[in-house]
Amino acid sequence: MIRRAVLVLLAVVLLGGCERPPPVHKETLYVFGTLVEVTLYDVDPETGAAAVAELEVLFRRLHRDWHAWEPGLLSDLNRAIARGEPFEVPADLAGLIRISKRYAEQSEGLFDPAVGSLVALWGFHSDDPEAGRRPDFDAIRALVATAPSMRDVTVEGTRVSSRNPAVQLDFGAVAKGLALDRAVANLKKRGIADAIVNAGGDLNVIGRPGDRHWKVAIRDPVTWGAVATIDAKDGEAVYTSGNYARFREIEGVRYAHIIDPRTGMPVDRIVSATVIHDSGATADAAATALAVAGPDDWPRIARRMGIDLALLIDAEGTVHATPAMAARVVFEGGVPANLVVAGGKGPS
Ligand code: AMP
Ligand code: MG
Secondary structure (H helix, E strand, O other), rough: OOHHHHHHHHHHHHHHHHHOOOOEEEEEEEOOEEEEEEEEEOOOHHHHHHHHHHHHHHHHHHHHHOOOOOOOOOHHHHHHHOOOOOOEEEEEHHHHHHHHHHHHHHHHOOOOEEEEEHHHHHHHHHHHHHOOOOHHHHHHHHEEEEEEEEHHHEEOEEEEEOOOOOEHHHOOOHHHHHHHHHHHHHHHHOOOOOEEEEOHHHEEOOOOOOOOOOOEEOOOOOOOOEEEEEEOOOOEEEEEEEOOOOOEEOEEEEEEOEEEEEOOOOOOOEEEEEEEOOHHHHHHHHHHHHHHHHHHHHHHHHHHOOEEEEEEEEEOOEEEEEEHHHHHHHHOOOOOOOOEEOOOOOOO
């Protein structure tokens, strides 16, 4: 009897000793010009390393094929467009072009990856946009007059053509979202259910770490601290566009890398726009579109793009949020006095 009690006690002690926290596999890759941090919850080191190695291969290929200015598949396609010739692309690039056409249409052309030449004229087709040199405003005006747009681009199967040779495709505003959607789909296929893939603050989550949610910070673009935090739910993607991330300074004025296709000018009324959606591609494209839309028009564009969760900070420091976002987000230091709640799926 005593021996049995000792055995039971021993078993309890051993089991208790086994209750270590589940292993977390964390690795950082350098791709898409940024650090991509992959966190896999309850995954052993070998499984984790194999999964991340597979993601790295995927990311490197997408970087090469979808890059806006380095030599590769997309620059070949852009050269064909400039010559007025059709071009055969792989199925996934055809898919990227197709969804981009849809986002361009939904956003009334505020998100429009056909503006590659404008982005280049502003000097952003460079890893390190130089400060100082004024862009050629005559060339910018002339290009805006030719109105390059995704409406000019036709995709038939995998054959891409443009009726406007001024179109130059730059998927900088959506490619990361689509790449991260594919990354988390890959992880799920491998049986990894709880993970976060974070590319410089733009991220996709699946599952949750134990009984908590993944906690995500929405950064204050000025102080760089967290303006708010939010619990990201299974399958959600959180993307931020801002004029603080990449900009050039010319004669004391900062010019953002997000260009308003209607004017050819960089956006200056929105400092940051954060969108949460269950598709990273949609969240990424919409964050860019809302930054272009500005403090007055963003609710309409958000509704057209099916966005229910958005938070924007404008140049005056006013915080704008949809009702659903305002209800979920936890602001550092309490709800800001200048919070404006607008938009959302319902009527406003
Ligand atoms: P994001 O950080 O997602 O807002 O993407 C910004 C990048 O998208 C820029 O660096 C440009 O390469 C490209 N871009 C700039 N303006 C636009 C626009 N209006 N529509 C689509 N892509 C844009
Ligand atoms: Mg974007």
